Amino acid sequence: MDLLEALNKIVSSLEEEGDLRSSLSSALKAAAEAIGIDMAVLYWMSPKENIFKPFHSSFGERFVVSSDGFAVGEGIVGDCAAQRKMIEIQGESLVEAHGFAGYAASILVPCRGGRGVLALLHGLPKELSDGEKSFLKIAAHCIGERLEREELQESLSLRTKEIEAASEISRAVGSTSELESLMDLTLEIALKVMGARAGILRILDEETQVYKITSMTGGRTILHKEEFRSGTESACPVVRTGKPHRMTSGNGTTVCFSQDLAGEVSTCACVPVTVGGKILGVLSLYDRSSRPSGPAEPFSESDVSLLETMAGLIGGAISRAIHHSKIESLLSHQESILKELSVLYSSSSAMMKAIELEKLLRVILIALTLGDGLGFNRAMLFLVNEAEGVLEGKIGVGPSSPDEAGKIWAELSRSDWSLGQWLDWALSHDWSGHDTGLIHKVASSVRVPLDDQECVLVRALRARGAFTLDPRHNLKGMELLRPLEIGSECALAPIVARGEALGVILVDNLYSGKPIRERELRFLGTFASLAGLAIQNAIFLEDLRKAHRELQAMQQRLVHSEKLAAIGEFAATMAHEIRNPLVAIGGYARLLQKKHKDQYSRIICEEVERLESILRRVLDFSRDASGERTNADIRELMEECYRTLRPQIDEQRMKVRKEWTGGLPEVVCDRDQMKQVFLNLMHNALEAMGGRGTLSLRTYLSSEEDGLWIVGEVSDTGG
Incomplete structure (x- = not known):
């Protein structure tokens, strides 16, 4: 083939639109045939690495030469690139010494810009004419120019995709403030931009130090959903090294960190999602394809570079969303604390005003069941009766049916009263005749011996705090409440004050079905302690009233006894004054009786004896009884x-x-x-x-x- 004709063929091949490697195959083959060389190999330096590696040959991607790379200035390829001049080596041993075994001639020509080296290999010694040398220099220049142009186009395409991705991610950030939605959106954007079929986003859980799956798309494509620990011993190479990782099945390895996905996935690329030098998460994409429904293709270096850029944008957005979520969580937590403090303040204020135990118990249960209070559907209260050695139900508050619950909640929703106003109303309201509901009847009928340690109500009395239980487990004591049809969950809290167990509170959410969470349990325990102090004070006040009444009665008896004592003293004085003349009368009457024995003297004697008996009784009455x-x-x-x-x-x-x-x-x-x-x-x-x-x-x-x-x-x- 004429050199000029070959050069035209090389230029036309390189100018063809389409697959780069196909164009390179034609150009390299034309160059090798034009000067009668066995094979032409193009070495090219990656933009991210300063190493020349075999990129293509006149036989396509099938290299029959050493695939080891050459750094700039190292080896014959590196020297050619560094010196920017053609190097010819003749002799099989000498050529082999430079890494090309099996060839007797090696001609290396630098490409334009020093980014590539065209290596021509022949099995026999080969001397080139000046024309052939010029031909090779022009061919290497054209090939290098085409690769630089291709890299520039890829770079421009990459930048365009990065801008598009940044725009998409910015829109996603602006469209939602919820962390979960943001992660789903950003993963969808990454799949769309990269043309991948499936993907997983893992984010580091600060508490467990595990990278957990937070978003996933691709259906059953992703069969392996492993979560990775952080640190240098992690099973994930991206977490372990902090660098991107890409794999393709069929080259001796399986994708997704050596985990077999049963052939569902053939290519993958994983990059770290970093923020401030810390690996916040790992973004993994699978089965990239340049055409819709086309075959899976390996992820290129430019794909990984784009994916890294997107991961950086995603990391920043997610980091801000996490920070925003933490702030919202903190604000929500503070609002909950403020509400709890408000409930405790309103409740304690009302409890302090309650001077009667019955009204105090009513205030406690209303605070437990009002929406502005603790918000439980129903509540019951049991108190210890030390005199009889039992735990007895005192009061129950709550609707008896779903319809009644709906009516009550609808009425309360129309009211603008605060919790404090409702509790003040409860204190002033006359509740006589109101305790006719089912829950009150059932609660007030409960009487359990305090020594029955198997009864759950008695066990709750000794508990360290509030707890939940499932009444369906046939716990002893719950059968007493069976008419109330308590569902799958209720909560009990001991009422304790100054180390003394006073009673038990039982609540449930039968009609709303709302679960009783740990936070509500803790608040219930705190409220029960506050109620315990109020109940104990009310009991002390009732005992004080009783003692005062007894003291008043004793005082009245004392006044009465003082009057009786005065009467007794007067009676004793009168008895002594009467006794002396009566003795004389009696003596003379007995003498008359002995002498005359008539009826009149006998009557006088009998009456005197009767008067003496009366005087003795009066004296006995007035005598000190102690x-x-x-x-x-x-x-x-x-x-x-x-x-x-x-x-x-x-x-x-x-x-x-x-x-x-x-x-x-x-x-x-x-x-x-x-x-x-x-x-x-x-x-x-x-x-x-x-x-x-x-x-x-x-x-x-x-x-x-x-x-x-x-x-x-x-x-x-x-x-």
Whole structure:
């Protein structure tokens, strides 16, 4: 082939639009054939690397020469590029020494701009004419010019795509402030710009230090969805090295970090999403194709470069979105805290105003169920009854059906009252007759022994804080609330004040179905502690009122007793004044009776004796009741009383029956008062029988539920 004709063919091949490598194959083949050379190889230096590597040959991409790269100034290729002049090497051993084994001649020609070297290899020694040398220089210049032009076009195309990607990402950032939506949009943009079939975006979880999948597209294309740990020991080469990574199946490796995807994916490119030198995430794209529905193609260096640029833009956008999300979360958290503090303030203010326990319990449950309060659907409160040793239901608040719940919520939504106003209304409202709802009836019917440790309500009393449970697990105690049809979740909180367990609060969201989260549990526990202090204060106040009432009653009794004491003192004085003349009258009357024995003297004696008996009773009444307590024998006391009344018994000719149980122990008592008791009993028995009948005196030991008792018994047969 004529050199000029060959040169025209080279130029026309390089000017053809279409696949670059096909054009290079034609040009290199024409150059080799024109001077009778076995093979022509083009070495080209990548824009990112200062190493000349085989790029193409007259036999296409099939290289039959060393594929090792040459740095500038190193090896025969590097020397040619550095010196910018043609180098000829003759002799098989010498050519082999320079890395081209199997050839006897090697001619190297620098391309335009020093970015490439055209290597011509021949199996026999080959001397070139001046014309052939000029031909090769022109051919190398044309080939280099075409590659530079191609790189420039790729660079311009890359910059255009980068601008388009930046514009798309900017629009995505402007269209949403939600982090999840932003990540989905940016991944879709990356797929669109790169022409990839599928992709995964992983973002670092700061708490677990794991790169978790936050966005994914491609359907079942991505079968392997591994999440990677951070650090130098990570399974992901991008995380491990901080550099891009690309792979193609079929060249001895599988894609996606050596994980087999069952042949679903053939090419992939992964780049770090970095912000401020820190790897925020990893962007992975799969199966790039230059044509819709076309075959998967390997990702080129320019593709990876574009992907890195996009990852940088995505990283900045996501970093700002994460920061914005954290600020929103912090603001939301602060708003929640402010609301909780407001609820606690309004509730505590109302609780401090409640001076009656029943109204206080009503205020507590209204605060638990109002939307502006804790917002639970229903609430019940149980208190400890120490006197009876039980945990008993006191009050329940909440709708009995979904319809009733809807009506209540609709009515509340139309009201502009605050929580504090509702609680003040609850304090002033008359609640008598309002406790007719199902939840109150069921709650107030609950009574559980405090020693029943298997009952969940009693266990809640000893719990360290609020907790949730599933009533469907047949927990003991929950069957008492079965008529309320509590759903799959309820929460219990102990009411504790100053270390004393006072009761339990139970709440649920049966009608709204809203789950009870950890934050609501913590707030419920705090509220229960506040309620505990208020309940304890109310109980203390009630005890104080009771003590005050008892003190007033005692004061009244004391005043009354002082009056009685004055009356008693006056009676004693009168009795002593009357007694002296009465003794004289009685003495003379008895003398008259002995001498004359007439009816009148007898009547005088009887009436005097009756007056003396009355005086004795008056003196006994006015005597100080606080006598000395000593050991006494009940039988002996009853015998003394009998001897005192013996003359009267004999005079009336009454029968007496005595039953004394021997060996009875002595009792501790006021001897005089106890004696007076038996005298009164015997005297009453004598008067009741009216001179006929039997007086029975008896002592014995009685066994009762509360112990053994010594009994002194006086009985009669009646009139």
